Amino acid sequence: MNTTTGTRLAASSTAIEERHACGAYAKRGVAIVKGSGARVWDAGGRQYIDCSSGHGVATLGHAHPDLVEAISSQARLLITCPETYFNDRRAALLERLARLMPDGVDRFFLCNSGAEAVEAAIKFARLSTGRTEIVAMRRGFHGRTLGALSATWNPAYREPFEPLVPGFRHVAFGDVDAVSAAVDGRTAAVIVEIVQGEGGVRTQPTPYFKAVAELCASRGALLIVDEVQTGFGRTGRWFAFEHHALTPDLVCMGKAIAGGVPMGAVGIGPRVGRIPTGSHGSTFGGNPLACAAALAAIEACERDGLVSRAAEIGERARMRLEGLPARVVREVRVSGAMIGIELRVRATPLLAALLARGVLALPAGNTVLRLLPPLVISDDELDRALDLVEAVICEAASLLDTGVGGAS
Numbered sequence: 001m002n003t004t005t006g007t008r009l010a011a012s013s014t015a016i017e018e019r020h021a022c023g024a025y026a027k028r029g030v031a032i033v034k035g036s037g038a039r040v041w042d043a044g045g046r047q048y049i050d051c052s053s054g055h056g057v058a059t060l061g062h063a064h065p066d067l068v069e070a071i072s073s074q075a076r077l078l079i080t081c082p083e084t085y086f087n088d089r090r091a092a093l094l095e096r097l098a099r100l101m102p103d104g105v106d107r108f109f110l111c112n113s114g115a116e117a118v119e120a121a122i123k124f125a126r127l128s129t130g131r132t133e134i135v136a137m138r139r140g141f142h143g144r145t146l147g148a149l150s151a152t153w154n155p156a157y158r159e160p161f162e163p164l165v166p167g168f169r170h171v172a173f174g175d176v177d178a179v180s181a182a183v184d185g186r187t188a189a190v191i192v193e194i195v196q197g198e199g200g201v202r203t204q205p206t207p208y209f210k211a212v213a214e215l216c217a218s219r220g221a222l223l224i225v226d227e228v229q230t231g232f233g234r235t236g237r238w239f240a241f242e243h244h245a246l247t248p249d250l251v252c253m254g255k256a257i258a259g260g261v262p263m264g265a266v267g268i269g270p271r272v273g274r275i276p277t278g279s280h281g282s283t284f285g286g287n288p289l290a291c292a293a294a295l296a297a298i299e300a301c302e303r304d305g306l307v308s309r310a311a312e313i314g315e316r317a318r319m320r321l322e323g324l325p326a327r328v329v330r331e332v333r334v335s336g337a338m339i340g341i342e343l344r345v346r347a348t349p350l351l352a353a354l355l356a357r358g359v360l361a362l363p364a365g366n367t368v369l370r371l372l373p374p375l376v377i378s379d380d381e382l383d384r385a386l387d388l389v390e391a392v393i394c395e396a397a398s399l400l401d402t403g404v405g406g407a408s
């Protein structure tokens, strides 16, 4: 395909999406049609370094040969098989997940997205404790379905859809006293991200998480850890709770679990009671195609050492981003390959400038530029992307110096 044809195709597919998509998404102006490793291409043949991995999904990069092979051979064999029947791929995945989890977290509910995993965890917590209230964190993000949205903090996401599910409240992330004041005999669970993703790549020290876990245990509430964004290697451990030697009661998984094939899962620990037959379910949950993809993704991640690679990516980025101009950059926060650059200006124009120069990145709120590169990114690709990040930030700084554009 030549560039002119490609550009024409891009123009027509753009128009079709503008016409027929519901409009819920802010579009970034390019049509991505192909990917390989940490690179993607637009319809005009232009190449980009992907520092977003979808939304933190493609830890293995794009078109990873093991994943392609696993999906194609499973598609030829069996795509769908509800959980009312046993299936070999599902069994293999369940066993593999149990080996990744702490001792005792050895039962799983399989579903199709992060929000579904959060929904299931909330239902299981209510079922198991006989209590109804959920304590969540300010700046926390848990998805957009009504239950998950009730746990999500951002008022802009919540308010148009109120009334939400009753019984949810939000406390300051990092404030043990606030958790202590909120958790009582009505609390079914506390839900927390170890590193808040949408909330701006923010974490807390080990004593905070330990104290929250102890409060839950002593007051009969369950601890739900939302690992949808942090799980499967992103932060330099398989799961972010491992940085703090925590054992959650319920673990929500999604995003990278199946390397890009839609999937979610909840890991269920020993403090959670039996899940009664018929109490929850999902048509697509545990389908062999997604299970085969997840197995291949986990195997490849392990074999290629991608979990420790995530830690290296974080260190390289931290060193590289240290000297950014303080006029524009308030703080750089790094948890493995989860990188947040807190700006004194809005992130959107910088994201557009990065896109124009061939780098895909993400926002996290209004003023955080977030990088979630595939863990297969090479040092050269990472350095090139970080050079461009530095370049657009320095440009923003010189714009501020000449008085164009306003600092917030």
Ligand SMILES: *Cc1c(COP(=O)(O)O)cnc(C)c1O
Residues within 6 Å of the ligand: 113, 114, 115, 116, 118, 141, 142, 143, 144, 193, 197, 198, 226, 227, 228, 229, 230, 254, 255
């Ligand atoms: C993305 C995300 C979700 C929601 O996942 P979806 O697959 O978009 O429903 C939930 N929790 C966290 C921490 C996330 O980052």
